Amino acid sequence: MKLKYLYKFVGVALILYSLIWGLLNTVPRLDILNETIRNVYYHVPLWFAMLFMMALSLIYSVIYLGSTRQKADTIAFNAALVGFFLAIPGLLTGSVWAKYTWGTWWTFQDPKLNGVAISVLIYLAYFILRGSVDDPVKKGRIAAVYNIFAFVMMFVFIMILPRLTDSLHPGNGGNPAFGKYDLDNNMRMVFYPAVTGWILLSCWLLELRNRISALNQKIYE
Amino acid sequence: MTLLAMMFFSLLLSAQQKMPQMADTFRQEGKIYVVIAVIAVIFISLLVFLVAIDRKVSRLERKVRKNESDQSTSI
Numbered sequence: 001m002k003l004k005y006l007y008k009f010v011g012v013a014l015i016l017y018s019l020i021w022g023l024l025n026t027v028p029r030l031d032i033l034n035e036t037i038r039n040v041y042y043h044v045p046l047w048f049a050m051l052f053m054m055a056l057s058l059i060y061s062v063i064y065l066g067s068t069r070q071k072a073d074t075i076a077f078n079a080a081l082v083g084f085f086l087a088i089p090g091l092l093t094g095s096v097w098a099k100y101t102w103g104t105w106w107t108f109q110d111p112k113l114n115g116v117a118i119s120v121l122i123y124l125a126y127f128i129l130r131g132s133v134d135d136p137v138k139k140g141r142i143a144a145v146y147n148i149f150a151f152v153m154m155f156v157f158i159m160i161l162p163r164l165t166d167s168l169h170p171g172n173g174g175n176p177a178f179g180k181y182d183l184d185n186n187m188r189m190v191f192y193p194a195v196t197g198w199i200l201l202s203c204w205l206l207e208l209r210n211r212i213s214a215l216n217q218k219i220y221e
Numbered sequence: 222m223t224l225l226a227m228m229f230f231s232l233l234l235s236a237q238q239k240m241p242q243m244a245d246t247f248r249q250e251g252k253i254y255v256v257i258a259v260i261a262v263i264f265i266s267l268l269v270f271l272v273a274i275d276r277k278v279s280r281l282e283r284k285v286r287k288n289e290s291d292q293s294t295s296i
Contacts, residue, residue, distance in 0.1 A: 035243055
């Protein structure tokens with residue numbers, strides 16, 4: 001089987017496995033979380049995939065700045081787009097989880113949630129910035145520079161700052177990340193494949209977006 | 222007498238250490254498979270959609286490539 005089909009199949013198979021076995025396997029019995037701990041298999045991989053996509057976007061932005069190959073700019077844009085559309089279900093799944101464990105859909109008291117909200121706005125601004133410039137070379141250059149700042153800010157706001165202060169979100173403040181105390185080996189069996197699967201699926205989505213961009217370019221040439 | 226009191230106390234303590242409630246009865250009744258089936262169906266339908274889009278893009282690519290080669294070979 002050709003490699004380019006294999007990764008799609010593997011990604012999808014891993015996600016399906018995590019959907020099925022994630023609901024069936026044994027998980028630690030913890031207060032407050034109860035069965036919702038299984039959301040780790042779905043909420044967290046979405047964010048990992050988003051980070052992966054944003055990192056790709058950053059890499060291609062830097063490549064564009066170095067080479068000004070228009071294709072690199074297109075890939076950077078598409079990767080940010082796919083990442084953004086992974087952040088949305090990430091936010092929604094987190095919100096639903098919060099409703100049942102913290103008692104609220106959202107709170108502005110939590111640094112992680114604030115950080116995520118700011119990051120979403122930062123990337124929204126990236127898309128608006130792209131739309132506001134017409135000349136493709138100028139657009140690519142401004143967008144690429146902004147992308148670098150956007151990624152660094154996002155990383156600080158969602159990975160670094162929340163860990164430095166008090167937060168109810170697992171992995172931040174005083175809370176052990178799910179990785180250390182609450183994620184036992186049973187859960188790891190589902191969690192790691194799920195992360196891999198979602199990253200592979202996001203690559204498939206990126207590939208589709210890139211192919212569509214290339215087609216658009218050819219047709220409107 | 223104190224021994225009796227201590228025994229009662231320990232019984233009280235063990236009652237506080239109730240296991241966190243999980244969806245055990247739900248599973249015993251087999252309802253978990255309904256949840257899994259629903260989720261699997263939703264995911265697989267989205268997948269079918271994704272594959273269809275992928276195929277459509279491939280078809281368009283072939284068409285555009287054919288158009289290009291036709292244009293370049295035509296006089």
